[in-house]
Amino acid sequence: MENRQGAVSSSCSSSGADLLSRIALNDNKAGMEGLDRDKINKIILETSKGSRFYENELKKEQQVNQRIEKMMEQKARITKEMMKQAQAEVDKLTCELERSRELGRVIVHVDMDAFYAAVEMRDCPELKDKPMAVGSMSMLSTSNYHARRFGVRAAMPGFIAKKLCPNLVIVPTNFDKYRAVSAQVREIFSEYDPHFMPMSLDEAYLDLTEHMEQRKHWPETMRTYYICDAKTEKDELSPVLFEDSPSSSPSLSGADRKAEVFGTSAEEAVREMRFRIQQKTSLTASAGIAPNMMLAKVCSDKNKPNGQYRIPPERQAVMEFIKDLPVRKVSGVGKVTEKMLAALGIVNCDQLGQQMALLSLLFSGTSWHNFLHISLGLGSTCMERDSERKSMSTERTFGEMSDAEEQYSLCRDLCHDLAQDLQREGLKGKTVTLKLKNVKFEVKSRAFTVQYAVCTEEEIFAAAKDLLKVEIDSVSPQPLKLRLMGVRVSGFISAEDKKPLQRSIMGFLQKGGSDSDLSTTNTQSDTTSAKSLSTTNSGKDATSYINKPGVLKPSFKISTQVLQCLICPVCNKEMKDVNLTAFNSHIDECLKGSAMDNEPTGSDAVEEQEDLNSKPPASSSESKTLKSSSHDPSCNEEKPSTSISVPVEETDDGSDFKTPFFSHRTKINGKRTVIHKKKIPLSEPSSKASQTANSLDAVSKGLLLTCPVCSQPQSTDDLALFNRHVDMCLNQEVLLEFRESHPPVDHSDLALKGVRGSSPLPPSKKIKVLSTKHTIDKFFKGNTRQNI
Template sequence: MEGEDEGDGLFSWMALNDNKAGMEGINREKINKIILEASKGSKFYENELKKEQQVNQRIEKMMLQKAQITEQQFRKAEGQVEKLTADLERGRDLGRVVVHVDMDAFYAAVEMRDCPELKDKPLGVGSWRLLSTSNYHARKFGVRAAMPTFIAKKLCPNLIIVPLNFDKYRATSAEVREIFAEYDPNFLPMSLDEAYLDITDHVMHRQSWPESMRTYYLHSGCSADGIRFHSEQPDADLSLDLFEDSPSASPSVSGPAGAVVFGTCAEEAVREMRFRIEQKTMLTASAGIAPNMMLAKVCSDKNKPNGQYRIPAERQAVMDFVKNLPIRKVPGIGKVTEKMLSALGIKTCAELHQKGALLSLLFSETSFHHFLQISLGLGSTHINRDGERKSMSTERTFAEMSSVEEQFRLCRELCGDLANDLQKEGLKGRTVTVKLKNVNFEVKTRALTLSSVVSTEEEIFAAAKDLLKAEIDHMSPQPLKLRLMGVRVSGFVSGDEKKSLQKSIISFFQSGRLESGETSQHSGEVSKQEAGQSEQQSFFQKAHVRRLRLQAEQQESPGPSDQAPAVEHALLNAPRKEYFTCPVCFQKQEGMDLGKFNQHVDECLTSVYTASWEQDVSSCPAQGDYIRTEEGLHHRQLQVTNVDVTEPKIGNGILHTSMGHSSIFAAHTMPGLMSQTSEGCEEKTSRNSSDLHKVHYCDGGHQRTSSSDSKFGGVYSVEPEGPGPGCPALICPICNVQQDTSDLAIFNRHVDICLNQGVLQEIGQEVVSHTPGIPFSAGVKCQGLSRGAVKRIPSVFIFILLFIIVIVYQLNA
């Protein structure tokens, strides 16, 4: 960390990115000096320094690798690059007309439009902490988007700061989008101010349009001065050479007074679009026209502001354009990649192609392919609007926060916000990620993938708080000093998954009835139903094995530190607003939090169970005892929310968990949830997973471990009857046969097979052979009983429960 060298390094690292339009011809050196001076010594600066050094190390490593490349390797790579280039060339598609439209300094332009006094003043839009964007006057001073306001003020003391007003921007954006839709109904908005359009079809149809369909009139209230091309274009004489365009721009035709007639080609169509945008919103837009998205994007920046540029749909034109294009102009190449490529002597796309062989040896296949495509001017020709969302998150920056209590409170708040957002889109995800940035700007993310999807505040917080707690514990006894916290949910159930789950659930009942007389489980043939379940099965198996492993780890390691348990408890038990429908009594339960609702369902279940149980299982030691624990409750809510009928969309994800075979397992082993609370048992709270919440240790002759995870609650072990010393015997809760293995994966597979082939089949058979309401045995063992004390549970209840859930689901669907 030597002073001057670092400074020099950072000078280029933190320097102004003059990639942005409006930054041309500014005094870079002076501006960069001010930026550096203002930043120096701050935590942010120190962190940037660190990041730059990391990149330098990556470059050093890369150069070492480069030095070790042999002539032979290089020749071979050259051959591969040639081959790949030929393949890519064969796939080149020049048939589409892709347009990228970008509103000029959008937020600032809206503010200037609405407040004309600002028009000639340097303007920044944002907060007193950070600017979102700036107008072109401000850009001349080096003020740019995402710049801290205090630095912007140093660069331009007269800078006027206007707060963000998203309602206004959204409204204007909606107006612009209405116009986009007329050129491409499937246009792809990238943000409020930019979009991709495929106008191939529009241009084709346009060829046969009469002039009247291509004629627009200047806005009556808009003087010629109000339109840029009148006042600012050098040759503006009311001709339609409106904007500074590409040399290939074809001249437009002027119509009668105030009328503007546009031509039929792509450029004319785009000109017309921009004209209409300006007439409608009084804002200007820039556009790029090219055969693919990558080029269109680069083109839209070429004549910014208020201009357009087109690359003809010819290979040579594309290659000519790309030849001298600086790599930094290419979307996806940021300052790190630029620096790394620069170290290899690559600054333009032509050089990118020339050094293809070297890049193939130094970068990953994905990166190299990407570079090669860029160097050939290739990009996506299909504008995909249907891309499914992959994640959703929320984060907040704040002044230093080191109080554990505050951190947990904020975490819950974020989970609540995120839950609201998720529920608005009907999304449920399996992975919860917590993002933490400490006061030194170091970012950490901690993720947890759950066995079932989550979407409610409680569910997300259950996982997030564990992740946060782990970090707090890790720092202990030092406090965790945060400046940002975020929560993300990802791993959403895809549309296909939802459909296949829905199918398999319905087919489960249907095939159960149809095949009731068959003995497919013995036939050795895999039925379609089984095949359909196999994917879910493997998913649950994996989750199960992982869970059991975690559980085993839990038993070995002591519980978590007790930091802020009261806080957690309070937060966990905070009231909720939703209402739920009980899947047992079918009554809507309002004004209940999850805990109470859960209790209600438990009571419903218990009352049904107890009635038959007491008759059938009088010797079951677990009867009547029901452990209600914070973690148990917390876990069970995953199941309970699954029957919330207020969110039909979520129901898809719900059934993933509640109707998967593991849940059926849970239903059969429900009495197992009534874990023993015999004297001498101690409870230990799990720390690793929100799905593993309680481990019960009994001091008696039999040690039993029982996850409160009802979905997997059917596995238990009994000592000392295990296959070997120290190895608990694993007894299948379905067939009641002790398995000659201590391998949980093998055991789990056995249980799943038993479950799918035995229990489900049996339920199916029983459904047709028994009148509902008349108890019959399903051959399910009461969890927690000794081998000889197999007790049978009225399976009809299980079926009714499942049936109700399916009905509820169907009604909502």
């Protein structure tokens, strides 16, 4: 009730001031104190205004405002009773957390100062006195402190930076160089903590607890470092971040050849580390020392550049530090969360703690738990052993692309790159997600989960191309006008599943039911799983796979029932005593026939489609609501569709993402829902797939087989691979079947044949990529400890 005005201000004044929170200068981070914010913001705004980027930001801003509005409504519904209960829960958790508070570890966060810019300045002294930034006219990675005085920042487009600072020098990125320097720095890190955790090229967490223990007993000689002769020109030394930056060591500024003895405290150890970094690279670093990672991170920012800060390991000191700390400074609290909290009158961590009961009622469990941790000054106290990654992706931005063939080609390239990355880490995942951003900066993603985990270009592309096709078709005959495409694989099968599972299937099939023989070779999965096992160090019993549901069991069931006869995956007919060639040609005929008949094969599929078409037309322009019209209660509010199909009208220019609404409504409705309900039709055809594949196994080990679905010859050296291939083909066939009733004939043909085979797709072409390499502090993949 007392915060009513927060709701009002956030919902009403959306156009002007609110927008600033997205577009305007973000002076949260270091080096931006005391500059003319208003003037800078005005320039940024004027330069951005009217651009498609800006328009999209505006839209996103409105969405955040709506979200806040909803939150405030919910807040208004909270009763005293609820608060009381919430408070009790919060208190209880607080107690537990407090009890388990750990202050004994010495966690350090080290952060190189303006890293890329500093490297460039070091290597090109002419730049030292000039405002400069690393990146391109389209996007800057980082800027030096001169430039920051003008409001030039990382993640700002170069052309806007130029407006702010016409004399700005923009240097292209040179990642190899940064990597090399980073490696040097990491060498030093590893001497203090061999298990240090790199977060990017220029940043890492260290746990100095062990080091401190040993250091206590070290003689001075082990804590003495000499200033290196070659670099003792002070001017050369620190690449002028700030002339008056707090110097790390008074004795440094004196004569050459001076030795510096560092003490045994944590501060001294970190000072020593920073000193050595500077000696070795001529670059400065800042550091934070605290009892946990969250605090260390904040601390490293406090005395940037070329400084450090320590929170002593006492509860009192921690709470004192936390008290006035703006929540935005905490890693994980971004501009949206900041704004939402601000709407509740929460700006610093003290206020955060005060409002925990309320927050527990307004935010998800994980969110408010996180808030509680922050407000208590708690954070992770151990370098988590490589928490396993959950997804891997690759994406690219490019100049406007409307040509479908080009898009498929790019998609394949992405799949190629992703496959390489996946295989490098020995990962295989079951869900393939396609991400698209159109020229209006609208982002959408589409996912498809296949039956077997995939990791090769072909497998990934097989899924991705269909996702892409659906999107292309959905706006046809207009082209998709894209500026970004990405492919992601997630749903990784766990390391302990990977190898045994596949072996067991093979063992079963090849030995006619006995899965005891696991020695069957399975080239690909063997190598990959070996890798992942070694990295994840999972000590699980290899036999536990037997009970894994959902993957193994169906295969067993099916294989037992069909080993004696072949079942056509298209017409479902059982065929006894036929040879393989005959069987294949039968399938070919069936496929042709079904394409001409325009008759989906699975009976489920037919019902599904009718069912869908009988649904009332969707009412909202949001594709999201197309599929959820009847179930989502929140949808009702938007539902007075009769009058508010607002944004749709402007799609006449062929804009990509929302067009389907009128022109292809039924089709889209059908398609979308089909994809969603896929689990139903899929379960059946995928059984068919297994049947086919398994039967083929039984008859034809070691042959070159024609995939009954895509007609591509497939090696059967690795039967598991062949099985997966057929399954995937079938899965996609199911997905595509539903388009047969509408699209141009050649499309359905392509769908049935599979793009690989006779598709009109050109081989991969090189595409003009606007901006990949120079992104903001992009760090190389697999950037883990082992990597140093």
